[in-house]
Amino acid sequence: MSNSTDNIGARFDAVIVGGGAAGLSGAVALGRSLRSVLVVDKGEQRNLPADAAHNVIGREGISPGELVAEGRREAVSYGVEFADDEVISVERDGDFTVTLGSGRIVTARRLLLATGLVDELPRIPGVQEAWGHGVLHCPYCHGYEVRGRRVGVIATTSMGSVHQSLLFAQLSEHVTLFAGAVEFDEQQLAELRVSGVGIVEGEVERVIEHDRDVTGVQVDGRVHDVDNVVVGTRMVARTELFEQLGGVPQDHPFGQFIPSDPTGATGVDGVWTAGNAGNLAAMVSVAAGAGLLAGIAINADLVAADVRAALV
Ligand SMILES: Cc1cc2nc3c(=O)[nH]c(=O)nc-3n(C[C@H](O)[C@H](O)[C@H](O)COP(=O)(O)OP(=O)(O)OC[C@H]3O[C@@H](n4cnc5c(N)ncnc54)[C@H](O)[C@@H]3O)c2cc1C
Structure with a gap:
């Protein structure tokens, strides 16, 4: 032009x-x-x-x-x-x-x-709505604020979500990785295990949020209580x-x-x-x-x- x-x-x-x-x-x-x-x-x-x-x-x-x-x-x-x-x-x-x-x-x-x-967010209902408040991505931006809380990491890639899980596990004993369709190798599973990260398998259907506060992650119809969700973008x-x-x-x-x-x-x-x-x-x-x-x-x-x- x-x-x-x-x-x-x-x-x-x-x-x-x-x-x-x-x-x-x-x-x-x-x-x-x-x-x-x-x-x-x-x-x-x-x-x-x-x-x-x-x-x-x-x-x-x-x-x-x-x-x-x-x-x-x-x-x-x-x-x-x-x-x-x-x-x-x-x-x-x-x-x-x-x-x-x-x-x-x-x-x-x-x-x-x-x-x-x-930031292109995972297309899961509730993620966009609570982004930047209940839904987080970066341990150095908001990790301290969620220390000790129940944190659910929703997997988008194996490498990225293991990395996020280990970093948040340093700040909280209550980290759960929601695996969805992502698969992890033996080494990654061992790293998650020794870091105390629980794993929930099954399709992540939605993040339960109200006014940008997160209360749970719904997997195969069952709601798992969490205080924050972490996603990779x-x-x-x-x-x-x-x-x-x-x-x-x-x-x-x-x-x-x-x-x-x-x-x-x-x-x-x-x-x-x-x-x-x-x-x-x-x-x-x-x-x-x-x-x-x-x-x-x-x-x-x-x-x-x-x-x-x-x-x-
Ligand atoms: C939810 C969230 C929380 C975060 N918290 C922290 C934190 O606590 N601490 C921290 O250090 N970092 C944090 N970050 C990272 C932080 O946002 C980035 O480091 C920072 O914004 C990068 O600055 P920037 O100037 O590169 O880009 P930006 O701050 O994104 O600014 C880019 C600007 O360019 C404008 N722009 C783009 N294209 C055009 C165009 N064609 N014409 C005119 N304007 C245009 C955009 O509108 C925007 O205003 C966070 C990120 C996210 C997503």
């Missing part, structure tokens, strides 16, 4: 797509380097369904919405602009031409894709914009992501990534760290480009 140049608005040093921990950290780094920055964010940060963000040093237990709002305020204080909008297309012809859902078009010298990922980074620029996402056993070097530079010239878009395992602080590294690298790249141009 080519845009009419009549519609093209401001030119930014960097456009950041995504205003979660990664995008906001990149924005602060670039704002503090006196760069003109636009952050475009459609407000679907991955952990918004959760009550709190844990393992965030200095802001332990802050609500995810509040963390994002504070990050925004900090970025704005350094002159960063925000658009509550969606980037629907990007093209490269020297600068990047960035088109927003509202029809606004801007250009950018560099692009940071901090677009996060989508397929984690699919939002890669559409990267692909529009010719980038190729990389497959991962648990999803797909945008490949990059340690600074977040992708194989597409002028395009960086940070956070869950490039690292499926990144928690908030890791995503923020990656955003900072990418912001620093983008600024250094702009300095180098300007010096090269001045020498010509």
Whole structure:
């Protein structure tokens, strides 16, 4: 798709797509380097369904919405602009031409894709409804909060669900693995046994939840009482914009992501990534760290480009 140049608005040093921990950290780094920055964010940060963000040093237990709002305020204080909008297309012809859902078009010298990922949940009634509250996935996000409780792990893959079961079994003596159609080898069964994890076989029909609190897992018509459910998700980074620029996402056993070097530079010239878009395992602080590294690298790249141009 080519845009009419009549519609093209401001030119930014960097456009950041995504205003979660990664995008906001990149924005602060670039704002503090006196760069003109636009952050475009459609407000679907991955952990918004959760009550709190844990393992965030200095802001332990802050609500995810509040963390994002504070990050925004900090970025704005350094002159960063925000658009509550969606980037629907990007093209490269020297600068990047960035088109927003509202029809606004801007250009950018560099692009940071901090677009996060989508958790594809198992299609079991009750899982989506209680996601982020009664239904969990990550022992480092909410494990402490469910210590000692009755935790039911619903198997989606053998490797992933054994891993989750062992980690939650370290925090509670009452962990049950609901096997469903997943099969486990002798080694895995032995690991579960010595860790005190019980196994329930049979088809998982639904998670019993009320107002996002979980009370049980129904298997073959029988309800097993639990206080929380743990599921594995397929984690699919939002890669559409990267692909529009010719980038190729990389497959991962648990999803797909945008490949990059340690600074977040992708194989597409002028395009960086940070956070869950490039690292499926990144928690908030890791995503923020990656955003900072990418912001620093983008600024250094702009300095180098300007010096090269001045020498010509
Ligand atoms: C239920 C749950 C609880 C969690 N709890 C914790 C916890 O306690 N502690 C912790 O450290 N981690 C936790 N995490 C992980 C945490 O959510 C991620 O580490 C973090 O959100 C990654 O930040 P990010 O900036 O990469 O992506 P996100 O925070 O997901 O932000 C990406 C943003 O980009 C936007 N976006 C995407 N595409 C576009 C586009 N084309 N145009 C405009 N905007 C776009 C999205 O709408 C979104 O707002 C949890 C995750 C889940 C699912």
